[in-house]
Amino acid sequence: MLKDITLGQYFPGDTVVHRLDPRTKLLLVIVYIVALFLCKWYVSYAVALAFLALAVALSRIRLKALFKGLKPLIIIIIFTALLNLFYSEGRVLVEFWIFKITYEGIQNAFFLVLRIMLLVMGTFLLTYTTSPIALTDGLESLLSPLKKIRFPVHELAMMMSIALRFIPTLIEETDKIISAQKARGADFETGNIFRRAKALIPILVPLFVSAFRRADELATAMECRCYHGGKGRTKLKQLHYRGRDVIALLLGALLLAAVIVLRQFAL
Amino acid sequence: MAATIEVRNLSHTYSVGTPFQHDAVKHLSFTVERGEFLGIIGHTGSGKSTLIQHLNGLLKPTEGDVLLDGESIWKDKLTTRAARFRVGLVFQYPEYQLFEDTVFQDIAFGPKNMGLKEAEIRQRVLRAADFAGVDRSVLDKSPFDLSGGQKRRVAIAGVIAMEPEVIVFDEPTAGLDPAGCASLLENIRAYRQATGATILMVSHSMDDVARLADRLLVLNKGQVEMMGKPSEIFTRAQRLREIGLNVPQVTTLFLRLKELGAPVDPATYTVEDALEQLLRLKGGGRRA
Ligand SMILES: Nc1ncnc2c1ncn2[C@@H]1O[C@H](COP(=O)(O)OP(=O)(O)OP(=O)(O)O)[C@@H](O)[C@H]1O
Numbered sequence: 001m002l003k004d005i006t007l008g009q010y011f012p013g014d015t016v017v018h019r020l021d022p023r024t025k026l027l028l029v030i031v032y033i034v035a036l037f038l039c040k041w042y043v044s045y046a047v048a049l050a051f052l053a054l055a056v057a058l059s060r061i062r063l064k065a066l067f068k069g070l071k072p073l074i075i076i077i078i079f080t081a082l083l084n085l086f087y088s089e090g091r092v093l094v095e096f097w098i099f100k101i102t103y104e105g106i107q108n109a110f111f112l113v114l115r116i117m118l119l120v121m122g123t124f125l126l127t128y129t130t131s132p133i134a135l136t137d138g139l140e141s142l143l144s145p146l147k148k149i150r151f152p153v154h155e156l157a158m159m160m161s162i163a164l165r166f167i168p169t170l171i172e173e174t175d176k177i178i179s180a181q182k183a184r185g186a187d188f189e190t191g192n193i194f195r196r197a198k199a200l201i202p203i204l205v206p207l208f209v210s211a212f213r214r215a216d217e218l219a220t221a222m223e224c225r226c227y228h229g230g231k232g233r234t235k236l237k238q239l240h241y242r243g244r245d246v247i248a249l250l251l252g253a254l255l256l257a258a259v260i261v262l263r264q265f266a267l
Numbered sequence: 268m269a270a271t272i273e274v275r276n277l278s279h280t281y282s283v284g285t286p287f288q289h290d291a292v293k294h295l296s297f298t299v300e301r302g303e304f305l306g307i308i309g310h311t312g313s314g315k316s317t318l319i320q321h322l323n324g325l326l327k328p329t330e331g332d333v334l335l336d337g338e339s340i341w342k343d344k345l346t347t348r349a350a351r352f353r354v355g356l357v358f359q360y361p362e363y364q365l366f367e368d369t370v371f372q373d374i375a376f377g378p379k380n381m382g383l384k385e386a387e388i389r390q391r392v393l394r395a396a397d398f399a400g401v402d403r404s405v406l407d408k409s410p411f412d413l414s415g416g417q418k419r420r421v422a423i424a425g426v427i428a429m430e431p432e433v434i435v436f437d438e439p440t441a442g443l444d445p446a447g448c449a450s451l452l453e454n455i456r457a458y459r460q461a462t463g464a465t466i467l468m469v470s471h472s473m474d475d476v477a478r479l480a481d482r483l484l485v486l487n488k489g490q491v492e493m494m495g496k497p498s499e500i501f502t503r504a505q506r507l508r509e510i511g512l513n514v515p516q517v518t519t520l521f522l523r524l525k526e527l528g529a530p531v532d533p534a535t536y537t538v539e540d541a542l543e544q545l546l547r548l549k550g551g552g553r554r555a
């Protein structure tokens with residue numbers, strides 16, 4: 001079923017990682033990604049891995065869930081690995097036909113795969129431990145300086161949270177419509193590409209109709225509750241940095257510093 | 268044109284292997300006879316919708332089997348596809364599945380998928396529209412211009428047009444006004460009388476199923492709690508209330524009368540029956 005997609009899913013919990021301020025987590029992820037791109041050699045990758053391992057251990061998210069997030073990316077990972085494997089200059093290990101595998105190629109491929117995996121797992125840890133609402137709140141707060149240059153930060157955050165809120169609803173609805181049309185003998189599995197594309201019409205039309213209906217109802221409901229943009233709007237849940245956020249941010253700074261220093265020594 | 272359905276030890280688990288794993292129905296076994304009208308009742312989340320989606324092969328049982336006229340619908344691909352057309356399924360709020368340009372084309376979607384000829388499709392659409400109470404004057408309109416109640420009738424006609432041997436309705440009257448409910452139920456009754464089709468109907472309204480159904484299936488937390496004639500089921504009002512259900516209003520009244528010592532049948536569930544008994548009581552009183 002469509003429902004079983006895990007992309008960006010939140011696993012509720014009550015660990016330190018879950019309770020960190022969403023802004024802290026967002027900043028940490030940015031720092032972590034920057035650090036990953038600065039990594040050069042085994043030692044710095046090991047430091048980044050240790051940082052991720054610590055966060056995963058504290059969050060009590062099961063490794064299986066993290067690896068499941070990698071599944072949709074397997075093809076991309078394999079593809080980039082192969083490209084690097086075959087197209088790197090350096091000391092040749094094996095050569096056949098137009099392909100040659102170099103020592104450097106193996107190393108590049110290995111680092112690249114490691115980098116993608118660490119990157120994806122780190123960002124998944126963020127969405128696994130932070131509810132979508134907290135995430136958009138954090139984003140809005142972090143971006144709020146941009147309001148000065150008239151960037152519609154609040155509107156953007158509101159759009160994001162509404163979209164996130166309705167993804168599960170729409171997926172559920174799609175499931176229902178597919179079942180209903182199948183019950184009338186609709187066939188989505190056989191035929192050539194044109195037939196299959198045409199077979200989507202009985203799903204897409206009702207889905208769009210219902211999405212527009214929902215949007216309309218939501219707009220009315222928001223207006224009824226006097227929503228008129230972000231100006232002067234207060235929040236039920238105020239974000240506050242706490243001791244643990246300071247520690248986490250310090251750890252993040254340490255990671256970045258360590259990677260930069262190691263880079264100087266090409267480690 | 269009717270078939271027997273046999274459900275054997277049916278279990279279904281959603282989202283197997285994820286933290287959201289959930290047994291929706293567990294070890295269901297029952298048989299529906301040819302031409303029977305079976306009412307299915309149960310509290311919210313008791314697995315009614317899950318159960319009925321197994322009857323035409325939309326959901327595959329995690330365990331157990333579904334048999335149509337003694338043959339498993341999972342025997343091979345062709346049998347499964349045939350089951351789609353032999354068992355028509357009208358979903359909850361079916362009006363949200365309409366998509367064609369005109370009402371006529373929407374009703375014709377099922378028959379077209381069956382690969383029928385143009386003339387046959389036309390005949391079936393008109394017949395189905397009549398059965399479902401869709402006025403012939405709206406057949407050329409867009410389904411999106413109709414009222415909610417009319418849309419629902421169009422959606423029901425879309426299933427009837429496949430002329431299935433069994434029709435399963437999931438809460439066909441949800442969200443309709445009393446007059447709309449009554450006339451839709453009358454349409455269903457008339458359809459059954461005309462075609463002899465086997466009918467299964469999920470409903471929250473005890474009064475509705477009590478009046479129409481030959482037998483009732485009561486689900487509780489994904490399991491069969493009771494199955495039998497309405498008169499047998501409704502004598503167990505106590506147990507029904509415990510599992511979050513009610514008995515028809517007439518039955519509530521008669522159970523109370525019995526408690527108060529009146530010589531009435533507590534398993535009364537239709538107004539006509541009730542009236543007859545009350546008149547008899549009154550007549551007896553006069554004679555004394
Ligand atoms: N697609 C699905 N994925 C996961 N769980 C589901 C799915 N559909 C239903 N369930 C769960 O299975 C259980 C039974 O649901 P079902 O829809 O069969 O109940 P129901 O008896 O039809 O309820 P209602 O009277 O509200 O329509 C519920 O607990 C529900 O949360």
Ligand SMILES: [Mg+2]
Binds near residue numbers: 315316359
């Ligand atoms: Mg249901």
